[in-house]
Amino acid sequence: MTTPLSGTPITLRRGRYEAHVASVGASLRSLTVDGRDLVVPFEADEIRPVFRGAILAPWPNRIVDGTYSFDGAEYQLALTEPSRGHALHGLLAWADWAVVSATDAEAVLRAHVVPSDGYPWPIAVTVTYVLGDDGLTTTVEAVNEGRDAAPWGTAPHPYLSAGIGRVDDWTLTLPAGSYLEVTDDRLIGVGVKPVTERAGFDFREGHAIGDLFVDHCFTDLARDETGAATVTVASPDGAGGRMTFGTELPWVQIHTADRPEADLNRLGLAVEPMTCPPEAFTTGEDLVVLAPGASHRASWTIADL
16 A cells, blocks of 8 residues: 555544544644634645644744754754745654554654754654544653753644635734744844734734734733633634643744745644744744753644634
8 A cells, every 4th residue: 555645644533523644744634623624734645735734843933044052062954944044844844753553533653853963962752642522632742862951842833724715814813912023034033022013913802814914923922820822713704713732832933824826825824832932042042951861742732613
């Protein structure tokens, strides 16, 4: 049997929910509730479009020029976003993760970050997908298997779907008080500002996205008594989805998925809760440092409204 282009397929079912996971990138290929998409899907025998549904590790977002210093040493990563000259979304998004186990409602996948000149630390990464009555919960656990402390960050890259229409038709509710301003050309961070300083960026009460372009990181998140922050997207008919995540993810990248390809343009809203902001390997802001033998966990849940 030929393996599909997106890797080994896994199907999870529980109640009203059905999820499909692909081993390349440990990607969430689709998630539906009563047959309605909660994320923008792709086919099993299809090369995953961009980073749709992938797990990002050992860093999310961008490292400018692919260069950073850590513990007194300088490192150069391959530039995987050539148009802007950055190292983008870590080292495992196109790895074929091993399927450790899979049942009707739970799947465990594992991959290893192999030491290299640009990232010389061996990290074992395990992703667990659990489908419950309240949606799909994903947990990423990293373990430093090396002799030295290692920088670490992670995030998912789902494109949430509210069902009918595209991003322009939906309402976004995002409980963030600040955002990272970036340059227009290379999206390099220039400072954190209140969301009230940029037209349309205050989504705390929820408003229609319209034709607004967003490819920015948000923070200062309002959370409930359990420490959870929730982002929602809703269509005009009231359908939609929500993404909930804990305090280990203090930043969230939002992108309106503006693409030159008509079939991809603004098809879904990228919502990427992150352990650290863009360029954290350079700035050190909220960077997780894994001591030898230490582990780190981050979780999020995608569900119906």
